[in-house]
Amino acid sequence: MRFTKMHGLGNDYVYVNGFQEKIENPSEVAKYVSDRHFGIGSDGLILINPSEVADFEMEMYNADGSRGEMCGNGIRCVAKYVYDYGLTDQTQISVETLGGIKYLDLTVQDGKVALVKVDMGSPILKPECIPILAEGDMVVNEPIVAGRMEYRMTGVSMGNPHAVVYMDQIRDMDIEKIGPLFENHERFPKRINTEFVKFINRHTLEMRVWERGSGETMACGTGACAVAVASVLNGLTEEKVTVRLLGGDLQIEWDREKDKVYMTGPATTVFDGEIDITGIGFGK
Structure with missing residues (x-):
């Protein structure tokens, strides 16, 4: 299987050209290639496929093999791949997720x-559509108990579910312990991505993220978007903010008039390679 390793602010995935490669069991392949000791090492696997409704399809799998709805850093890398590798010459494209x-x-x-x-x-702010088990039209600054500690969360879906939690200190937090408590909490029927956020000023936020199925990652594009939306809902920031992640900064804008969220950031190619996947029960 030919592949390209790419990352968006350190949120790294293995990318496969679905126009040329046929992956019979992408869930198992995702687990195999994501292993940082025995595989390639990544936060998951992304297949770039033909689409009947858009220019391309992004088929995404987390490191644990679960299917992901959307990845903001991943989709930027998809855009870089299809242009840099000659699948399109257009600078405006659409991607199905x-x-x-x-x-x-x-x-x-x-x-x-x-x-x-x-x-x-x-x-998406309606609790049942995120989904979060809650009453009311939105989940904003709502209490949640995890590991005998009470936190305050704001729920947002950007095509995948997020719980945004504000904290005074995030650099020294035990995210390996706290993250799974949120990911597998009974209030999140499809599990959850959790952003732990420190307010800097009305134009700047700092965050760490625990992604369902992958653990802590260097960056999460949809998470940064959810943080920007949550911060406006909580009256903390303006509509355009810089979100500082472990891997770098993203520029996020929630245009309230259009009700659209825009994310701007880099995408980086690391290397191309080839890996034998026939030994684990599947192939081209």
């Missing part, structure tokens, strides 16, 4: 994509 069709603007420098702006669509 389980979280809906996303529209991307590509900034090209020296013949390669350097920056991608993604129209992430409208945030």
Whole structure:
């Protein structure tokens, strides 16, 4: 299987050209290639496929083999891949995901994509649509008990579910302990991605993220979008913010008039390679 290792702010995935490669069991392949000791090492697997409703399809799997609806960092890398590897010569493309069709603007420098702006669509705030077990029309600054500690969460879906939790200190927090308590909490029927956020000022936020199925990652694009939306809902920030992640910064804007969230950030190719997957029960 030929592949390309790419990352968006350190949120790394193994990318496979679905126009050329046929993966019979992508869930198992995702677990195999994601292993950082015995595989390639990644936060998951992303297949770039033909689509009947958009220019391309992004088929995403987490490191544990579970299917993911959407990945903001991943979709920027998809845009870079299809342009840099000659699958398109367009700088405006559409990508089908389980979280809906996303529209991307590509900034090209020296013949390669350097920056991608993604129209992430409208945030979903109804609890039953995120989904979060809660009453009312929105989950904003609502108490939740995890591991005998009470936190306050705000729920947002950006095509995948997020719980945003504000904390005074996130750099020294035990995310390996706290993250799973949220991911597997009974109030989240489909599990949850959790962003632990420190407020810096009305234009800047700092966050760490625990992604369902992958654990802590260096960055999460949909998570950064959820944080921006949650921060506006909580009256903390303006509509345009910089979100600082472990892997770098993302620029996020929630255009309230259009009810659209826009994410702008880089995408990076690490290397191309080939790996034998026939020994684990599947192949081209």
